Amino acid sequence: MLRIASLNINGIRAGHRRGFGDWLATRGCDVVALQEVRAPLDKLPESAFGDFHVSYEPGQLAGRNGVAVLTRERPVAVRTWDAEVLVRALGEDHLHTEPAPDEVPLARGLGRHAHEGRYVEVDLAEAPITVASLYLPKGGLPAHLQKPGRMREEPDGGARYERKMRFMAAFARQLSRTRRAAAARGREFLLMGDLNVAHTRLDVAAWRRSQRAEGFLPEEREWLDAQLSPRTLVDVVRAVHPETEGPYTWWSWLGQAYARDAGWRIDYHLATPRLARTAVAAVVDREHHGVRLSDHSPVVVDYDFGS
Template sequence: MTGVVPRATYPRAVLRIATLNINGVRAGHRRGLGDWLATRGCDVVTLQEVRTPLAALPEGAFGDYHVVYEPGQVPGRNGVAVLTRERPVAVRTWDADVLVRAPDETHLHTEPAPDDVPLARGLARHASEGRYVEVDLAEAPVTVASLYLPKGGLPAHLQVPGRMREAPDGGARHDRKMRFMAAFARQLARTRRAAAARGREFLLTGDLNVAHTTLDVAAGRRAQRSEGFLPEEQAWIAAQLSPRTLVDVVRALHPGQQGPYSWWSWLPGAHDRDAGWRIDYHLATPRLARTAVTAVVDRDHRGVRLSDHAPVVVDYDLPALTRPAARGTVSA
């Protein structure tokens, strides 16, 4: 664990929010996810790549959290979740149903999750993949979303047989990712504005599978011909950020710093050398971003990696957040 600031050291209350691509809930629990949840003191935890159908969730998988769980309909892949200390006021997703369960409940039934924001053109084909869920928090005027953006692939002109881990596909995976990103950008603007109309700040968390700048990749120069750091992908994430719309919270708290990375290959030595990527984000509306106190990456838990990703944990100043907003501070 790197640079962790225990909650007790703060002279004021904080809202602690973490995001983690767990790469399989069952695998994560074998590595200590349950203990991390029980001891880290998070108020909200968003998960990506849960990869586990409802009936196969480990007993007590999420401890004393309320769980909103969208596994999607692709067996063994994708899936997102949001864990909260208090039951959410509202839940929205792109698919018809999600699991909404209190800590003392054991039922497996799903509940309808109405979405008051129409899906942007191009997202309907992804609605059943388990890529997005959002909740309105009960403890703060914030909407928190969990996103798993497609990994993608190389464009056709960069594909060289024999130099790729996957079989060449003529750029199909890359094209699919870029279409998803274009559609999601439209959806993101709608969702952010809808949260503002409800009197809420908006926080997009999750695995975006894109590194923004050379500060976000250990080998930035070499990575520019790799999926996740292509010029068009960097341009996409840059277009989502501005002082009036969404702020990259971790980068705002760590300006000019290499990293802190949140993903490392399982290849021997990559984690020890900190040869990683920063692809897991907190993107917040400006007022919420200004309340961020600290941002840390839990590189491991008791010496064990929970996933090939690590939790990105941000503390937000809750009293500052719950004070009435000054006029003119609602994001566009």
């Protein structure tokens, strides 16, 4: 049995103040994917990643992004988008800068994002699985939906929206290459992370009024739909809970969204079909000892793989 989790921690230092260290030490996970770690190497808290081996791509944007995969055993290989990666066990100090010999070439359009700390993948030693952590850009509204005075952010003429759509188009090409490369190595593939897209009406509490909101736009949902099929990648949590509203993974800090469970499901496990079929349980840890670890919550899946 492998227990695998994904969490947008929204800052590793804030996460530790809220109890992330205790959750990590007691939850019994074998693999944890993190997004928005948001800490340069010299600002990481002591024992930031517990007693796990960590593969951490911090990116070069101060105070933003940063993705990691934590594993019980040292990974067989680590890959990212042409960036430096911290690869170490507790007490070690090592920076992995050499590309893996089987590094997949970057798809056209992703090079401009290589420094942002959005993607890292590892080959597990525990099982023939390649595990990836992704933080997809939040994006924004297209220009025609932007209404000055009715937005929290200043109108930008659709620039954030267009950037996200370009990223998704490029990443779709990269995802296909990466999945096939894992298969060529004899490995299943698992993409986890904050995709900043809710897929269906079951994935947003207030779906009717969210249809003109970033993260639930028709073109974003169509993009995610195109990545999924019974032959390529399966949305594991939805497969385990086919008719459930949610389980939601993100709630605004504002108002009573969390208390009312008015959330969004934007954090995913997307697995190759054989791996997805072994999922026996999938839960969202809404809180730990009564405290939210982040504005997101961990998505924890038990895979009965290899038994």
